[in-house]
Amino acid sequence: MPHHHATSWRETIQSYLDRRLLWVFMLGCSSGFPWVLIGSSMSGWLKDAGLSLAAIGYFGSVFAVYAINFCWAPLVDRVKIPIFYRWLGQRRSWIFVCQILIFIGTLLLAGVNPAAHIWQASALAFLIATASATQDIAIDAFRIDSFAKSEESKLPQASAMAVIGWWTGYSLPGYLAFINADSSGWNSVFYGMAAIVVILMVFTLLVKEPNNHREQLQQQAEQRYRKNMDGPIMTWWSVTVVEPFADFFRRNGPQVALTLLLFVFLFKIGEAFLGRMSIAFYKEVGFSNEQIGYYSKLLGWGITMLFTFVGSMVNVRFGIVRGLIVGGIAMSASNLMFAWLAQVGPNEHILLAAIVTDNFTTAFSTVAFVSFLTLLTGQAFSATQYALLASLGNFSRTTLSSFSGQLAEYLNDWSLFFVLTAIMVIPSLIMLYSLRHYFDALLDKAKQRDD
Numbered sequence: 001m002p003h004h005h006a007t008s009w010r011e012t013i014q015s016y017l018d019r020r021l022l023w024v025f026m027l028g029c030s031s032g033f034p035w036v037l038i039g040s041s042m043s044g045w046l047k048d049a050g051l052s053l054a055a056i057g058y059f060g061s062v063f064a065v066y067a068i069n070f071c072w073a074p075l076v077d078r079v080k081i082p083i084f085y086r087w088l089g090q091r092r093s094w095i096f097v098c099q100i101l102i103f104i105g106t107l108l109l110a111g112v113n114p115a116a117h118i119w120q121a122s123a124l125a126f127l128i129a130t131a132s133a134t135q136d137i138a139i140d141a142f143r144i145d146s147f148a149k150s151e152e153s154k155l156p157q158a159s160a161m162a163v164i165g166w167w168t169g170y171s172l173p174g175y176l177a178f179i180n181a182d183s184s185g186w187n188s189v190f191y192g193m194a195a196i197v198v199i200l201m202v203f204t205l206l207v208k209e210p211n212n213h214r215e216q217l218q219q220q221a222e223q224r225y226r227k228n229m230d231g232p233i234m235t236w237w238s239v240t241v242v243e244p245f246a247d248f249f250r251r252n253g254p255q256v257a258l259t260l261l262l263f264v265f266l267f268k269i270g271e272a273f274l275g276r277m278s279i280a281f282y283k284e285v286g287f288s289n290e291q292i293g294y295y296s297k298l299l300g301w302g303i304t305m306l307f308t309f310v311g312s313m314v315n316v317r318f319g320i321v322r323g324l325i326v327g328g329i330a331m332s333a334s335n336l337m338f339a340w341l342a343q344v345g346p347n348e349h350i351l352l353a354a355i356v357t358d359n360f361t362t363a364f365s366t367v368a369f370v371s372f373l374t375l376l377t378g379q380a381f382s383a384t385q386y387a388l389l390a391s392l393g394n395f396s397r398t399t400l401s402s403f404s405g406q407l408a409e410y411l412n413d414w415s416l417f418f419v420l421t422a423i424m425v426i427p428s429l430i431m432l433y434s435l436r437h438y439f440d441a442l443l444d445k446a447k448q449r450d451d
Contacts (some may be wrong), residue, residue: 012313013428020146021161023207027139028165028227030200034102034132036174037193038125043279044178046184049115055279062129065393069133071381075386087090089209091142096204098135102128103197104322110190141383144374145210153316159370160312164305171301176412178293187245244381263431264392270424271362272397273404274335281414286346295351302357307363315371321372321439324432327365332425334361335418344413
């Protein structure tokens with residue numbers, strides 16, 4: 001392992017008082033919020049409206065846009081939105097425009113009865129998902145642009161703040177939604193959600209646009225392509241669409257690049273199967289909406305905050321690859337807690353234990369995962385390369401996990417279902433272990449380049 005500068009825990013904690021980390025947190029809230037909007041709140045609403053498990057699983061397929069957002073990520077790197085660009089800069093203008101669309105979608109969704117108009121509800125959910133997936137590209141790029149790769153200790157910190165922000169935007173509104181759903185009805189809950197979007201828009205206006213060498217690096221790439229291309233349009237197109245991917249394979253070499261992509265694809269698959277079915281599982285075991293809101297959302301949020309922070313410190317001190325291996329093993333073990341809960345029935349203590357372990361492992365592995373993806377991106381096309389990697393992770397999370405309902409119905413045994421999800425993590429850990437030396441070299445190279 002590369003040597004780490006001996007830092008005291010106090011210095012480690014003080015290094016979190018960097019204003020850029022607060023901005024990453026604020027934007028993280030915007031990133032997580034749409035997931036509760038069209039994710040668990042929507043699942044709760046559909047379940048209460050009497051839709052089947054399979055239908056709820058398929059409704060979740062609107063999340064597939066997160067898996068393909070790398071397709072238009074190059075535009076987020078390169079297109080300047082008129083008027084907004086001058087006012088807010090490249091990253092923030094994209095975030096703000098997406099938030100306007102999410103706001104409109106939420107307002108319209110609040111007026112719909114999803115059981116009667118499932119297509120209308122799906123279309124609005126799709127609009128929100130698309131705007132949100134686009135906003136995520138810009139938010140991730142904002143985070144990556146804010147910190148140099150040589151600030152190795154800053155990568156897990158920025159990842160942690162992004163994750164803590166994401167969970168705050170996801171869990172707090174989710175908690176409010178579930179505790180008010182029975183008394184005031186889902187429609188008014190969704191009007192409340194629209195008000196939250198406005199707060200998030202204010203956040204976007206408060207943060208500062210990062211400055212870095214992105215424009216120069218892109219211009220250098222344009223000059224290289226100009227020699228071989230006919231006309232400015234082809235040059236722009238090649239630099240925007242081809243170069244980010246070419247750059248990734250060139251930097252890592254084809255074999256490592258493909259192993260990396262496969263690892264990213266497989267790492268979170270077991271967790272995703274678990275996550276998509278968890279609300280339906282809680283309800284079938286016999287927990288109420290209010291219990292779900294309290295344990296899964298509010299407590300889950302507090303625990304995740306704490307463990308994400310701890311996880312980032314561990315990653316700062318022991319390195320990102322070790323963090324990933326520990327996180328992966330813990331992640332598969334935590335799924336076994338749910339198998340136990342399925343055996344026992346609606347026991348609040350075991351529910352609490354299951355949620356604590358699940359949130360601990362999710363938080364820990366996510367910080368490591370996000371830092372790891374950040375390490376793999378180049379500076380010139382941070383939005384596109386990060387989106388490519390993140391969307392691969394999302395692809396297994398969203399697309400494959402929409403079959404989770406079918407698997408659960410087919411097995412008709414929740415314990416067995418959760419044991420299977422635990423086994424799904426193993427292949428990715430074997431790949432990661434085989435690549436460990438490669439990363440040590442990668443980090444040393446980043447340090448030399450920036451020194």
